[in-house]
Amino acid sequence: MQVRRGGMALRTGAAGKGRLATDKGCCYFFSQRLGRAGIATGLNNASMKQTAAAARRAAAIIAGADSSRKNAVLHHMRGLLAGSLDQLLEANARDMQAGEARGLSAAMLDRLRLTPARVESIARGLHTVENLPDPVGRIEGMERRPNGLLVGRMRIPLGVIGMIFEARPNVAVDAAALCLKAGNAVILRGGSEAENSNRFLVDSWRRSLRAHGLPEDAVSAPPSADREHVGEMLRCEGEIDLIIPRGGEELIRFVTRNSLIPVIQHYKGVCHVYVDEGASVAAAAAIAVNAKVQRPGVCNAMETLLVHAAIAPEFLPAAAKDLIAAGVELRCDEAARGLLPGVPVKSATEEDWSAEYLDLILAVRVVPSLEEAMEHIRRYGSGHTESIVTRDHGRAMRFIREVQSSCVLVNASTRFNDGFELGLGAEIGISTSKLHAYGPMGLEELTTRKFIVFGEGQIRA
């Protein structure tokens, strides 16, 4: 699932956290006039409310579908991707042409583009989801109460998920696969720039559903790409149960401010590595380089390196050498600069501490203590991912307990905060808000739990 991580979807900025991540075209959603033609898969004359109501009816059926049938739909979709590859690439080529004509940025066009290799990677993702265990119907925590009642909780689908995403057409496959496997219906509101690609993919889903006797409305799109429908979607609170926006800061801000439906927020990743006093210099340098360099453009890449003052004189020169060799620009506080004489580094400014570079740039700060490191993280972090490199058990456990980010690591790269790496099998995104889910969201996070009670005639006294 690695190929689907990061990218625009997960590099979003938190509302109120400042800086737009301008390299990602994340304002695209609002900076253009959206076309009126749009996606209209079988619903050209329907209203958004009707689309949502149809999804709700389909959700009631997909909720009860057994795993083998849901897997058959995913399998069928995989077959369509392979069997209709030319048509999909042709639809995508039309989007690319239109995008070029409209002057989309090279980065935006790259996200929009489908190639045989990219489609194959999407198909592999479908295969992965097919093989994941189905969370629906799982019973947890069954216990006998003193009055003899057996009480437990059963996982059930959330219902209807509204995905609102930007250029990347792969989301129309990846996200829908996870939603369906977890027994949900999904409404895919993709960006108008990927209109033809998305329409083809939504149509393919609907064919796959029909082929296996499931309602095609389990995957649908708004009546058109008209932006009005986004606002309407966010007010369908009786029909849609959850909104997952994947896009830039403005999109998430717009969705949060206008939604009557719960929204999963994917805020930015200002991730930290803290190198503790007494850490292994070699291990710490390897983790720092990996966290920054292995894939700098994704949300779980390190943006700030914090170094305990006692280890800084030994660690910083060694780490700086490796980082600079890997092409990283260092922006250091005064103490760090003092320890790197003759090394080409810049001075960090206050803005650097909350910057999400998504690039080969790293802020570096020397701290006098673990407490100061944690205070820095609390003040400037985004609640995404933080790692401590240490040999001291007590400080490792304090960091684990006291740092309240969605993923807290000891002696490992921040790059492991990823649904696949953490064992979820796949992910629909990373939540940096604490409600419902915190951190990577997989199949289980697309379900909820109801209480189930088995009695033998018990009544309440």
Add this chain to the structure above:
Amino acid sequence: MQVRRGGMALRTGAAGKGRLATDKGCCYFFSQRLGRAGIATGLNNASMKQTAAAARRAAAIIAGADSSRKNAVLHHMRGLLAGSLDQLLEANARDMQAGEARGLSAAMLDRLRLTPARVESIARGLHTVENLPDPVGRIEGMERRPNGLLVGRMRIPLGVIGMIFEARPNVAVDAAALCLKAGNAVILRGGSEAENSNRFLVDSWRRSLRAHGLPEDAVSAPPSADREHVGEMLRCEGEIDLIIPRGGEELIRFVTRNSLIPVIQHYKGVCHVYVDEGASVAAAAAIAVNAKVQRPGVCNAMETLLVHAAIAPEFLPAAAKDLIAAGVELRCDEAARGLLPGVPVKSATEEDWSAEYLDLILAVRVVPSLEEAMEHIRRYGSGHTESIVTRDHGRAMRFIREVQSSCVLVNASTRFNDGFELGLGAEIGISTSKLHAYGPMGLEELTTRKFIVFGEGQIRA
């Protein structure tokens, strides 16, 4: 915790579901001009934003407080309730006087009133919460990944909870106790009609916190009872993590429409008992009577009885006799009336199927099948609580699987959908929306889980 259940807090109507529950004064929040004096515990000159920021700082400390210290605060509060009973009752008497002068309804005044017995019951609730296990720091699902990383999830507090409630001053104790025990700070925005009582209780919490070296801002109130502060609270999305409104339909509707912060919704309880073909008539009648009569004014009381046509001729006359003897008015469909010749019943109208009577009134319908019963529940139910009475294993399991309410029971009274009865120990409310929590919310539901990872220098390939 039984004494705190039901009441106005849990009898709310779903937005868009029609009917106002007029007997509960649930429009009170909006139908009066709120006074300007209000609660101003130590924060008279502070803005709502400052109050929220202070709560956030306190939350960072209370999150790390160990169980014994949090329990000591609860114990101290219990002591204050006993030791300062006269002052509390005196403050409450002023609210009662003001309420009488303002012409509050008898029902509203009853909810507002504190008596020595009620305060004792509140104190017992504190004792219960004190004895519950602390969810904070609990590690779940620790597993070893193929690369040797140990990955699990640790429960952490949500942060700052905003409680918005109406007349009942007990909420200022019950809800705060649960929030604190789960490591959260709480902002208590009670109704202005309980201004003096709430101020006394918030002050008592703050004294208890101070007495045990914890920040008093872990329990606070808006700068005044001014309604503007409610709107401001709902926009403190950087400081407050969750809003829990407890009140009538209009309050919940207002909060949902205006909040930038996730909201737990407590919608109405239109609960069903379905008596299946072949059920034990005696057991079914006992469950039906208990579900309707044992406490008719609460959200988990049965409002509609569905009876399979095959058992109706035997069951209905027997059940009707018991229900009528208990003072229940029956509103029957035509088939049910036909089976009750000479029994004084009314005809049910379409409105009866979605009515939340909260009274000794019961809608009764004969259905031809289990499928029709489940369809009726899907169409008219509120997702709260449904029970099947049956001897048939297959139909019991179908009902358990297919009915998607927050609590689904087999052969037991709907009245068991209650945090205490289901084993949570206590509850802060019942969620009828599926995100974050579905059904009764206890301590665990006032926390979230972060990922924790223990490595030995792992980096990502």
